[in-house]
Amino acid sequence: MARTLKDLGEREAIRRLTAHLPAAAELVTGPGDDAAVARGDESSDWVFTTDPLIEDRHFASDTPPASIGHKAAGRALSDLAAMGADPKYIFVNTVAPADVPIETLEAVCRGITDLARTHGAVLAGGDLAEGDALALHVFAVGTLPRGSAVLRSGARPGDRIAVTGPLGGSFASGRHLNFTPRVDEGRFLRESGLAHAMIDLSDGLGTDLRHIAAASGTGATLFSERVPLHAGVDLNAALFEGEDYELLFCCPAEALEEIRVGWPGESAPVEIGVITEERTLSLVDASGARAPLEDRAWEHFRPEGPRP
Ligand SMILES: Nc1ncnc2c1ncn2[C@@H]1O[C@H](COP(=O)(O)OP(=O)(O)O)[C@@H](O)[C@H]1O
Ligand SMILES: Cc1ncc(C[n+]2csc(CCOP(=O)(O)OP(=O)(O)O)c2C)c(N)n1
Ligand SMILES: [Mg+2]
Missing domain, CATH: 3.30.1330.10 (PurM-like, N-terminal domain)
Incomplete structure (x- = not known):
């Protein structure tokens, strides 16, 4: 039987379409x-x-x-x-x-x-x-x-993971319609030469961090209590709802202070985790307990996925 987009989901379909170009x-x-x-x-x-x-x-x-x-x-x-x-x-x-x-x-x-x-x-x-x-x-x-684009693939073990603003509740609040794309922040990070890897958060932190880790050949640990949340939303919204259109970037720990000093945006980026050599994604809560980061953010052709 022919496999449909519904069977594969968006990510696997894109993988197949781009595999042998x-x-x-x-x-x-x-x-x-x-x-x-x-x-x-x-x-x-x-x-x-x-x-x-x-x-x-x-x-x-x-x-x-x-x-x-x-x-x-x-x-x-x-x-x-x-x-x-x-x-x-x-x-x-x-x-x-x-x-x-x-x-x-x-x-x-x-x-x-x-x-x-x-x-x-x-x-x-x-x-x-x-x-x-x-x-x-x-x-x-x-x-x-020339040669200065910040790719998804440059994250290194020990790099800190940071985001440019609070996450979650984008659809319910209407922010998905009036967000400011972080062009100035992205340009600043590229000019600084301090960011090793970067992605924009469209499908949700959970999936987009997975893209960075996969492209870089690494894993990642998120510290749940550090993830900045919009008022009235919980961590699951920040991880899985999507459409935040903030940037996530990875840089050496010692670069964060320099980035904060020159930051062009209103609020400084927030450190939320660390890139790991072990290729798994996990969440560490305030008590130090570690759990796997679920793989269930937004995906086209997946009606059972989280929809607002
Ligand atoms: N139908 C397609 N044919 C070729 N390349 C594709 C197709 N769909 C997506 N891609 C590529 O796959 C990557 C991931 O796509 P997508 O998830 O839409 O990226 P983003 O979330 O940044 O918009 C991108 O580099 C994109 O160019
Ligand atoms: C009517 C409606 N239903 C659902 C959503 C939620 N939603 C739609 S697309 C999407 C994720 C991002 O869109 P996508 O087309 O995957 O963008 P890309 O990752 O390719 O940049 C989300 C959370 C919405 N914004 N509007
Ligand atoms: Mg998408």
């Missing part, structure tokens, strides 16, 4: 990171990413159009931030049913361009096509000095 000389980082990195001129690299935003999957149908645009652009900018890139260009393919008012799409577009401008990017093009539900497919292009 041919390499290209100028492509420094292909599938597997928050964005791809390609050689530009002798002093710079290009960074590319794409993300869909689909009605009833990523936003409810009654969402204000400007918020839809903000979120669509914010997700792609967050991926560029996770590489430490300077955003440059955004493209958007808009898919919409025929009865959508033009004013709605104009407001979506304003949501995109307002956020893009804040982060130094411009809307450079796209396409418009008819479809059954509103969907925005955003492509974002950034740049950074």
Whole structure:
């Protein structure tokens, strides 16, 4: 019997789709990171990413159009931030049913361009096509000095794990629609040269830390009482709900103070754990008790997964 996406889940399906792709000389980082990195001129690299935003999957149908645009652009900018890139260009393919008012799409577009401008990017093009539900497919292009992208794969045993802000409750609070992508923070971490690895938290800390550990060939320990939580949410929300769009990065313990001193954001990053040589993921609570970190964050095609 044919195996469907529902049988495999999003992560296994992506693994299969990307398993045997041919390499290209100028492509420094292909599938597997928050964005791809390609050689530009002798002093710079290009960074590319794409993300869909689909009605009833990523936003409810009654969402204000400007918020839809903000979120669509914010997700792609967050991926560029996770590489430490300077955003440059955004493209958007808009898919919409025929009865959508033009004013709605104009407001979506304003949501995109307002956020893009804040982060130094411009809307450079796209396409418009008819479809059954509103969907925005955003492509974002950034740049950074040659060889300086912060990858998922650079974490080393002993590195401290830190996040740029509180987690959990993104969907219930509406933060998934109006978050600020951590572009300035990502750029600062890249410029500092102090971060060994970085990822943006879209699927949930539990899964996204797993991506860092897998790419780096390490494990990780999280200290549960250190994970910063948004008001009114518990640790499980922070670990498994997703859509926080904060950055998680790994750096040597002694780098944390220097990072805090130069930090461009409002609140300093919070140290929540440590990278381990042993390739397992675990949670240590206030009493020192250790438990395995469950593997059950957000995944497309998995209706039994945690849904808000
Ligand atoms: N259908 C696909 N074909 C090729 N590469 C893919 C596909 N889907 C995802 N990828 C790649 O797999 C990696 C993980 O994807 P995803 O989980 O969507 O990343 P993110 O959470 O950062 O948006 C990325 O590097 C992405 O480019
Ligand atoms: C209507 C609706 N249902 C559910 C959610 C919750 N949700 C949708 S996608 C997602 C995770 C992140 O999205 P994904 O497409 O996996 O982004 P990526 O990891 O590829 O950046 C979550 C928690 C939502 N935001 N809106
Ligand atoms: Mg995802």
